[in-house]
Amino acid sequence: MAEIKSNNNQLDDAQNAESQETKGFNFVEEIVYNDLKDGKNGGRLNTRFPPEPNGYLHIGHAKAICMDFGIAEKFGGTCNLRFDDTNPVKEDVEYVDSIREDIKWLGFDWGNREYYASDYFPQLFDLAVRLIKEGKAYVDDQTSEEIAAQKGTPTTPGTESPYRNRTPEENLDLFMRMNAGEFEEGSRVLRAKIDMSSSNMHFRDPIMYRIIKHPHHRTGTKWKVYPMYDFAHGQSDYFEGVTHSICTLEFVPHRPLYDYFVDELADESYRPRQIEFNRLNLTYTVMSKRKLLQLVKEGLVAGWDDPRMPTISGMRRRGFTPRSIRNFIDRIGYTKYEALNSVSLLEYAVREDLNSIATRVMAVINPVKVVITNYPEGKTETVEMENNPEQEGSGMHQMPFSREIYIEREDFMENPPKKFFRLAPGGEVRLKGAYIIKCEDVVKDADGNITEIHCTYDPETRSGLPGSQRKVKGTLHWVSAAHAVDATARLYDRLFNVENPAAEPDRDFREMLNPDSLKVVKGIKVEPFVAQNATPGTKFQFQRIGYFTPDLDSTPDNLIFNRTIALKDSWEKEQKK
Ligand code: ATP
Ligand code: MG
Numbered sequence: 001m002a003e004i005k006s007n008n009n010q011l012d013d014a015q016n017a018e019s020q021e022t023k024g025f026n027f028v029e030e031i032v033y034n035d036l037k038d039g040k041n042g043g044r045l046n047t048r049f050p051p052e053p054n055g056y057l058h059i060g061h062a063k064a065i066c067m068d069f070g071i072a073e074k075f076g077g078t079c080n081l082r083f084d085d086t087n088p089v090k091e092d093v094e095y096v097d098s099i100r101e102d103i104k105w106l107g108f109d110w111g112n113r114e115y116y117a118s119d120y121f122p123q124l125f126d127l128a129v130r131l132i133k134e135g136k137a138y139v140d141d142q143t144s145e146e147i148a149a150q151k152g153t154p155t156t157p158g159t160e161s162p163y164r165n166r167t168p169e170e171n172l173d174l175f176m177r178m179n180a181g182e183f184e185e186g187s188r189v190l191r192a193k194i195d196m197s198s199s200n201m202h203f204r205d206p207i208m209y210r211i212i213k214h215p216h217h218r219t220g221t222k223w224k225v226y227p228m229y230d231f232a233h234g235q236s237d238y239f240e241g242v243t244h245s246i247c248t249l250e251f252v253p254h255r256p257l258y259d260y261f262v263d264e265l266a267d268e269s270y271r272p273r274q275i276e277f278n279r280l281n282l283t284y285t286v287m288s289k290r291k292l293l294q295l296v297k298e299g300l301v302a303g304w305d306d307p308r309m310p311t312i313s314g315m316r317r318r319g320f321t322p323r324s325i326r327n328f329i330d331r332i333g334y335t336k337y338e339a340l341n342s343v344s345l346l347e348y349a350v351r352e353d354l355n356s357i358a359t360r361v362m363a364v365i366n367p368v369k370v371v372i373t374n375y376p377e378g379k380t381e382t383v384e385m386e387n388n389p390e391q392e393g394s395g396m397h398q399m400p401f402s403r404e405i406y407i408e409r410e411d412f413m414e415n416p417p418k419k420f421f422r423l424a425p426g427g428e429v430r431l432k433g434a435y436i437i438k439c440e441d442v443v444k445d446a447d448g449n450i451t452e453i454h455c456t457y458d459p460e461t462r463s464g465l466p467g468s469q470r471k472v473k474g475t476l477h478w479v480s481a482a483h484a485v486d487a488t489a490r491l492y493d494r495l496f497n498v499e500n501p502a503a504e505p506d507r508d509f510r511e512m513l514n515p516d517s518l519k520v521v522k523g524i525k526v527e528p529f530v531a532q533n534a535t536p537g538t539k540f541q542f543q544r545i546g547y548f549t550p551d552l553d554s555t556p557d558n559l560i561f562n563r564t565i566a567l568k569d570s571w572e573k574e575q576k577k
Contacts, residue, residue: 026334028067028275032075032244041243041270045077048242049103050233052084053095055289056304056311057102059325059346063280066329067246069108080240081110085118086232088216098304102312106322117236118218124227124235125179127264128190128208132171137208138164139174140191147189151204157197158204164193178211181224185211190225194260202257206230234258237272238265245272248279249338277334283343284494285310286501291509300510301495307562308495308517318492319539319549319564324353340500350565354539354547359387362399362477363526363542365489367406369481372437374456375403383433383463397529401434404481406525411476412453414442421473423453429474432543436461436472477543484525487559490551491519526559534559
């Protein structure tokens with residue numbers, strides 16, 4: 001009895017040790033870990049990220065990138081960048097370049113492992129020829145509509161093509177002539193001869209090759225036939241030595257076909273395997289490349305890198321950091337079921353990172369002038385401002401103070417409600433980092449609009465002096481009028497005002513665009529330090545307003561700042577109302 005018990009304990013210990021080792025792994029990491037432990041593929045780990053260069057990368061791709069590159073990093077493997085360039089009609093080098101830039105910006109590196117599916121066109125063609133000779137593929141002269149009509153349904157078998165039983169010789173001759181350009185696009189395809197009554201629809205004689213006469217951005221006019229995804233992908237994985245081909249859940253039903261084609265090449269010593277995880281879907285966002293392209297083409301946004309786009313380049317331009325994107329992706333994790341993630345989580349990650357790195361500065365978006373009547377004319381003082389209280393050693397910068405300053409118009413009310421702690425007639429507020437002021441008078445124009453607020457200041461309350469300890473309820477941001485620099489603010493908000501645009505197939509997605517997704521505000525006032533440091537990539541916190549970064553279009557003579565994100569989630573409040 002004692003013996004058995006101790007054996008059980010040993011077993012428990014072994015299991016505990018194992019679960020200890022894989023603790024915190026997601027399910028894909030667990031699979032990879034076990035494959036490596038079992039010595040599969042000679043103990044190699046090689047993943048790939050396979051974008052089609054037909055658009056810019058978006059945040060969904062970032063999730064795939066973090067998985068493909070991240071898992072290789074974690075387990076000492078490598079990750080290939082493979083451009084899945086099998087459809088010359090939609091692809092372009094502009095996209096290839098942007099994809100490279102975006103992956104690097106996210107912090108990943110493919111070294112010299114940059115590949116193109118088009119590099120494998122000769123090998124894929126040879127394999128197709130072999131399958132034709134072995135009677136496993138045939139040329140079908142029907143149109144794609146006719147072929148689709150014969151597919152059947154998941155519960156009823158499909159119909160065999162009248163061309164299905166052509167001889168290998170005839171098929172080979174036709175396929176060669178397809179590639180020689182003898183036939184029109186759409187007039188013939190090469191199909192795998194598998195099983196028209198398979199319960200898996202993908203096995204019903206899938207199309208392997210189609211005729212495309214549009215020149216390819218890498219291979220020019222060399223090829224007139226192009227392989228379909230299902231025929232190209234697994235084979236490309238195999239040619240490249242990929243061990244784990246990680247993709248999204250919609251490819252689960254394709255996996256048997258992936259394996260079917262890989263079987264034509266692989267042996268026991270090495271074979272790639274496909275693993276699927278859930279796509280990233282975000283609220284208030286569309287992620288379909290087709291729709292994003294439409295937004296760009298129709299001028300509904302300013303380009304692929306418009307800061308409202310869910311593209312990596314748009315997020316970069318808007319001021320998101322790679323770390324915030326990676327933190328967000330870490331938090332949502334990888335599962336085997338589809339879900340919709342709240343964009344608030346991404347925005348939270350952005351605020352969190354910017355809070356720790358952004359330089360605190362003063363900017364007034366909707367300025368109204370304050371004249372401090374008892375402050376000497378022509379005098380300028382310099383006050384010290386903390387760059388970032390969250391970051392030790394981030395230091396201070398200097399900011400001028402003078403008789404005339406700007407504050408936000410919203411920070412003054414002539415007839416304030418009870419709990420208004422900002423400036424009002426007879427009331428006091430602290431100017432952050434400077435003095436306490438008291439409102440004495442208001443100057444208006446003929447229409448009754450406030451043009452100036454007259455105040456007095458208490459010289460004993462300067463920051464650092466004992467009088468500064470005096471309690472007042474409100475603290476305002478401000479800039480010195482004589483020293484402030486004019487700038488433009490682009491206030492970005494969510495691009496769509498419908499929570500899940502993809503769930504409304506009956507509506508045109510363009511109707512769901514948020515009309516207030518961009519507000520351009522000219523004549524904002526920023527402190528001189530901001531103007532001096534307005535280089536691309538700089539992250540500012542405009543205190544009490546939000547996080548801002550200089551736009552790509554910003555120049556020293558025409559400063560433009562993008563609002564990356566407001567300090568607080570204003571949508572949350574909306575939803576709670
Ligand atoms: P399409 O194939 O319709 O052009 P796609 O978004 O799948 O669009 P690809 O360039 O084929 O574009 O994607 C490259 C990789 O990124 C694929 O492995 C794909 O699974 C992954 N991917 C694409 N969209 C998402 C998403 N929303 N979440 C996670 N991974 C994604
Ligand atoms: Mg795809």
